[in-house]
Amino acid sequence: MQFKRRENLKPSEKLLVLVGSKNPVKISCTEDAFTQAFNRSFLVEGIHAFSGVPDQPIGDEQTLLGAKNRAQNSRDVFPEANFWVGIEGGVDEDAHGMFAFAWIYILGKNGKKGQAKTGCFYLPKKVADLVKDGMELGKADDLIFEKENSKQSGGSVGILTKGVINRSAYYEQAIILALIPFLNENIY
Template structure:
């Protein structure tokens, strides 16, 4: 019987990250991935660590209400915050499994202050990065991290690693 994994997004980067992580964790298992749009119940551009984490958890929990027969519910949320008065972007990923929420946070990517200023004015990171780097739909490609690392990392890679970390307590439930 296939494991059913609900994904709180239709963004191909987020779907690819979830597929990559689960395929590596369950290589012998048939997997069914079910992307769905669900509300995060936070701002379109979360501006704090707490809001970003809440968005990921809310997405995972809201998935369970619309797709009740899944084995895993994955909520992904990107956000920004100040660390020592410097702006950074990062993501939280929450996994709901057997009524328990597990989560992890990605590494933090420094942002130019001009980008953060525009985020404070209500714009979303993807839109600001598209404008700054004269590209289209960065958030469904390599993301801000792809651009700012000159392609040496990507949004999908960061999300994949963060999801693998969130899954550690599930993979090793006997010691967590």
């Protein structure tokens, strides 16, 4: 990949946002969220970035760490970008069962950081049991719902809401919330 350095950008040029994943859903929702939040265009690219957590993170701490690591590792690979975004989906349990969520972590060229968490939703027992046995959520969904690579399309949330909320829309709001410090630089 060859990108222009920020100091060479003209006002009309797009700023570069790197997403620590090659998942097309994560790249697309990041582009949509940044465009909406800043009311301008961005060049958004995905790169493989190591999360440093298990394929299926469990709990807030592990999931947020995965998102942070993806953003930081993206910055290490290509420090010339303007923003680096980590998106990590996780699961946890409470008295009502196993639920899914994601953390978003954003680093800015100016050193500013932002983070936000998606809403949570509970998983069916059959899916939760497979995840408890060590299967990654996307693979468990594919097996139970007879899908193929669902995590690169609607994901669990899309399957369970019958497409009313797809994975892209689910992440998009949290990305915008993680951008609050960048949208309000004078108070953050």
